[in-house]
Amino acid sequence: MIDLGSGSKDGWAGSDLRFWDLPTDPQSRGCSLPPAPPPRSTRPSTVEGNEPPTPGGPDDLDFSLHLLDASPSAEPIDLSLSVPLTASRPTEPRFPAPGEEIAGFRVVRELGRGAFARVFLAEQLDLADRQVALKVSAHPVVDESQLLARLQHSHIMPIHSVHSDRASGMHLICMPYLGGANLAQVLEAAGAVSGAESPSTGGSLVAALDQVGGPPPSLPASGKGGRRSSQALASFVQATAASKDQPPASQASPSIVRSTLARCWAQLAGWRLVGEPDDAPADDPDHAQPARRFLRHASYIQASAWIAARLAEALEHAHNRGLLHRDLKPSNVLITADGTPMLLDFNLSAVVTPGEAGSRARIGGTLPYMSPEHLDAFHPTGTTPPEAVDERSDLYSLGLILFEMVAGRHPFQEPPDGPPMAQILDQMIAERRAGAPSARAANPEVPWSLDAILLKCLDPEPDRRYQSAAELAEDLRRFLEDRPLRTAREPSLKELASKFLRRNPQLTSSSSVALVSLALICGIGALLWAIRDRLEAADARLELRDFEADFTRCQLLLNTSSDFEGLADGRQLSRGLDRAREALARYQIDTLGDRWNEGPKVRSLAGADRMRLAEQIAELLMLQARASVLAARDGPENVYAATLFWALERLELAERIDPRPPSTLFAERASYAAALGLADRAERDRERSLHMPPETARDYYLRGTSALAAGRPDLAEQELDLAIGIAPRRFWSWFALGLCHFEQRRYAAAASDFAACTLLDPSSAWAHANRGLALALDGRIAEARRAYDRAVAIDPDLIPARINRALACLELDDPRQAAADLNHAVRSSGRRDPVLLASWGEALARSGRRDEAERRFAQALAGRPNDPVLLVARGFVRIEHDPLGARSDFQRALRSDPSSPRARLGLALLCRAEDPAAALSLLDEALEADPRLLDAIQLRALVRARLGLRSALSDVDALRRAPTPHRLYNAAAALSLLSRSTSDPSLATDALDLLRRALDSGIDPSLPRSDPDFDPLRPLPAFRSLVGP
Structure with missing residues (x-):
């Protein structure tokens, strides 16, 4: 179900979207989105009279959804059959009116409402009429209350109690009423997201809070200042300090608390503000409200980072108890009247405990604040399972909130109105996977270190983000304390030096200048040396990344089934070998030989990276040798022999480079030696291979690919199955198994193999494209097109995927898309294959552009006047409007190629009505030449049926x-x-x-x-x- 309401106050007028659980079975992910409901009436989130937002405020009460079970045993969920939000509902329940009593509470006024619940300011009669926020719903609230009951943190909205009123049938959650406003409202009022000049101080946030926020709860008649007692303040400071999960401090007297409050707050906030007194003046209105006092004296950047740090601590508390939020956004953050940030609305949170992750996958959220994997998990054809949306997705959402606060805008474009939801999701996923911009581009006042924190939060790859909320909270506290970051990399040495000086102001005194100068002189050499090492290490990592990209491309070009190219022109193998030479040249393998690892590009790598690089270089040398021998096998004998000698040298080099040479290396070297007649050498390598039984997944994988290259797919399948059994998440083992099933013409199995590849690496366009080809060959054309769509969305210039999608579109009667894809393929690649040009002409003609199709055929035939493929294709295009021209084309094709089965098929189409017997004879001849010509079988079935032939x-x-x-x-x-x-x-x-x-x-x-x-x-x-x- 989708709600695209425009009344959202999330800091961005975007899509507030929630949905049901998605099944974890990847085969059931191809469901279609339900149609969006008609626009529903919405209320502004700012309540009249500056009434404050409430936990689960108006924006989040517009509707609720029952989450469906996504366990493997459950039936797949077909979202296209789901009841929309606007479906008929039972009679509207009667909610209490102001002045009425319900379950021991007296309703004062309404704070917010949604489709199924309302929130009221109420007085709890049996507890001195204390003011509370009362959430009233006609539906049970057990799940939400149980989730909140697991969380006891000063920055997470707690609950007091849960009630049921038998008289009205209502269910109630009683929560504290803290006043204040949600973060979206505060930012808007402060001008932080309205396009106005960004606020310069945290005091603007306090002023905005007072402007739009509700008052604090009514106080007893004692007249004490502030809304908390001194004892509560002591607990507050202790609970929000860096050691958040420690038990509360022992009770202290009010005088002690007030005298040490500023020092405690300096530790809590992360620094002491310049010029801030140790003790607040007695007439300071915020002297008992440390959060407001800090925000009022801090800069706007500091205040934003402090709020984010507190929210990160709250998330750490929730994550440590197995709860994910999954709907973080500004409107789900309450800034209380005393300035304390608090997380709201755990309605969509997921329970993550050992043993449950695979059985239940709860997921939801708000589009603009979703991580890329969260969006992909929601996408109807996405490859991310719901359980993969983990704690790091919450951190991505928090990073978006902090970016919006400090930069004054959202890092990504607003989702457009109008396109289908799947297209919107594709655009948003692609934009987020391209990476977030720097916050400094929007606001140069953002420090480099805070920008580094944001970029790490918003990294497209979850493995490169902060791995826990504790890591993020620690870096934010270090930023506030002017200390070096622990997890994110500090990008600015100048800022590091500034932080050091701010932490140590005594160093700026005249008595320290000489010592500092001497230390700088003595340390500058070491610093430069460290900088050089750091730069070399960074350069080495970049070089390794580029090599691994080349290595992946070589595996695709030299291992991918030739069927995938479809219209192969013989250049794929040559391109793969060229790419292999370029990749090996990065480390000067051909010039340095055994000394390849002595350069800084290798020495500066970590030990594990050096080991992986050595294995990949050795594997690439084996692949290069194998492909070169296959390419030369059908050439002149002397060229083939020279290639075999060269292949022996490559494998000898691979043996010296690989710290643990695999048995496949010796087996392949033995085969090359045997082909050259070097019997003794072949026998030695064969014996070494036999005495090295495979042990690792890599060993079995290399044996499998070697068997596949040798034309033994059955043996390859056995080896690859063993590789996958050892390492089920090894992408290339699944990929090679898919190629093996291609060779065996087991296309359904190949489609499953490549589906596993897309789950392991959703960004692999080749995996999606190969899956599409397998599905197409298995007759599942509609599924194949969806797979091609994903491949092209990831890599728009993957020409084979474009071509094969065009062929699928022709089969599905979508010639316009086919023509667009083939036009892109022809113009981008410069290919002029007859089959490609023929398909392009067919697509043009079938999309109503017959004259253009004729011109294209004429241009192609000008260079190949007797090409049977082009003549047959033009003949089929002409059948309806120019049967004589079509007959001439088919006859010319037969003169060029007397065995052409498609030319006979075309002639049979022309005469099937007037002379069915002649048509049957032509079809029999076509099928004798090509028994798998299914178009001829289709026509023959119809001709025979019309003649009454069983x-x-x-x-x-x-x-x-x-x-x-x-x-x-x-x-x-x-x-x-x-x-x-x-x-x-x-x-x-x-x-x-x-x-x-x-x-x-x-x-x-x-x-x-x-x-x-x-x-x-x-x-x-x-x-x-x-x-x-």
């Missing part, structure tokens, strides 16, 4: 085994015709079943309504229910 049933069976929407449709038409000529009612039943499958696959119901081949079925009620009147 031999059409064998053609229908062939079409069943390779289903596509059009094949199923034609098979149904053939059975329909046969049911009339044979008077066999079972054929009509089978025809209806095939027609239903064709319609489910995307065939337009208007086609069978007007197709005379379905006249025998037309009187049947089942037919009319399928296609309509």
Whole structure:
């Protein structure tokens, strides 16, 4: 269910979107989004009379959803059949009015309302009429109350109690009433997100809080200042200090607390403000409210970082107790009347405990504040399982809030109105995976260290973010204390020096200048040396990253099935070998040889990185040798022999580089030596290979890829299965297994293998594209297109994916998209393959651009006047409007290629009505030349059926085994015709079943309504229910 209400006050007029649990089974993720409900009436989140927001305030009470079980045993959830938010509901429950009493509370006034609950300011009659925030709902509140009951933290809104009123049937949650306003309202009032000049001091936040926030709760008649007693203040300071989970401090007298409050607050806040007195003046209105006093004296940047630090501590408390928030946004942060930030609304939080992660995946949130993996988990064709949205996603959302506070705007564009939700999600995911901008670009006052914290929070890869809220809170406290960051990298040496001086002001005195100067002179050499080492290490890491990208590309080019290229022109292997040479040149492998690891680019790497690099270089040398031998195998004998000698040298170098050479290296070297007639050498390597049984997943993977390259897919499958058994999350083992199943023509299994690849690496365009090809070859064209869509969204210039998507679109009757993809492929790659050009011309003609198609064919045939592929393609385009021209093209194609099966298919199409016997003869000849030409089988089934020949049933069976929407449709038409000529009612039943499958696959119901081949079925009620009147 989707709510795109415009009344949100989340600091961005964006999409407030929540949804049901998604099934963890990746096969059930291809569900469609439900239609968005009509606009619903919304209320401004700022309550009249400056009434404060309440826990789970108006914005979050607009609707609620029951989360569905996503356990593996549950049935897959079809969101397209879900009831929309605007569906009919039971009679509106009667909520209490001001002055009424309910369950021991007297209602004072309403604070906020939603679709299923309202929040009131109330007085608790049995506790001295204390003021509370009372959430009243007609639905049970057990889940929310149980979640909140697990959290006891001074920066998380607590609950007092849970009640049920039997008289009214209402359920109540009693929470403290703290006054204040939510962060979105405070920022808007302060001008922080309104496009006005950014606030310069934290005092502007306090002023905004007083402007839009509600008053603190009414005090007893004692007249004490502030809303907390001195004892409560002591507990407050202790609970919000760095050691948050320690028990409260022992009670202290008010005089002691007040005299030490400023010093305690300096530790709590992270620094002492310049010029701030140790003790607050007695007439300071905030002397008993340390949070307000800190905010009022801090800069705006400091105040924002302090608020974020407190929220990070609150998240740490929740995460340590197994709870994720999953809906962090400014409107879910309450700034109380005394300036304390508090987390609200754990309605969408998820329980994460050992043993539960796989059985239940709860997920929800607000679009603009979702992490990229959170958005992908919601996407109907996303590859991120819901349970992968973990604590780091909450930290991403908190980073967005802090960015918005200090930069004055959201880091990403607002989601557009109008496009389909899936398209909006694709755009948002792509934008976030490209990385967040620097906050300094929007506000140069943001310090470098705080910008580094934000960039680490907003890293697209969860593994590169803060791994816990404790790490983020620690870095924010260090930022506030002018100390070096612990987790994020400090990007500015100048700022580090400034922090040091602020921590040690005594060093600026004249008596210390000489000592400091001497220390600087003595340390400058060490500093420069350290800087040099640091720069070399950074350069080495960048070089390793670039090498690994080249290594991945080489594996794709040199291992990917040739079927994937579809219109292969023989250049893939050459491109892969060129890329391998470039990758090895990064470390001067050919010039340095055994001394490759002596340079700074290797020495500056960590030990584990050096080990991984050595293994990858050795594996790339093996792959380079194998591909070169395969490329030279069909060439001249002397070239092949020279390539074998060169391959032996590459594997000898690989043996010296790899710290633990795999047995595959010796087995392949033995095969090269044997091919050269070096029997003794081959025997030695063969013996070494046999005495090195595989142990690791890498060993089995390399044995599997070697067997696959040798044309032994059955053996390759066994080895790769063993590799996956040891390391189920190894991407390349799954990828190679998919290629193995391609070779075995087990396309359904290959599709599953590549689906596993997309789960392990959702950003791999090749994995999505290979999965699309496997699905297409398995006859699942609609699923294949969705896979191609994901591949192209990740890499718009992946030409094979573009071409194969175009072919799928032609099959699905979407020639416009096919023409666009083929146009991009031709213009971007410069390829002029006959099959590619022919498909482009077909797409143009079928999309209504027949004249342009004729021009394209004429241009292509000008260079290849007798190319049978182009002639046949143009003939098929001309069949309807120029049958004579089509016949001429087919005949010219047969003169160039007498065995051309598609030319005979075209001639059969032209004569099938006037001379069906001649058409059958031509189709038999076409299938004799190419028994797998399913287009000919389709036409022959129809011609035979129209002649009443039961031999059409064998053609229908062939079409069943390779289903596509059009094949199923034609098979149904053939059975329909046969049911009339044979008077066999079972054929009509089978025809209806095939027609239903064709319609489910995307065939337009208007086609069978007007197709005379379905006249025998037309009187049947089942037919009319399928296609309509």
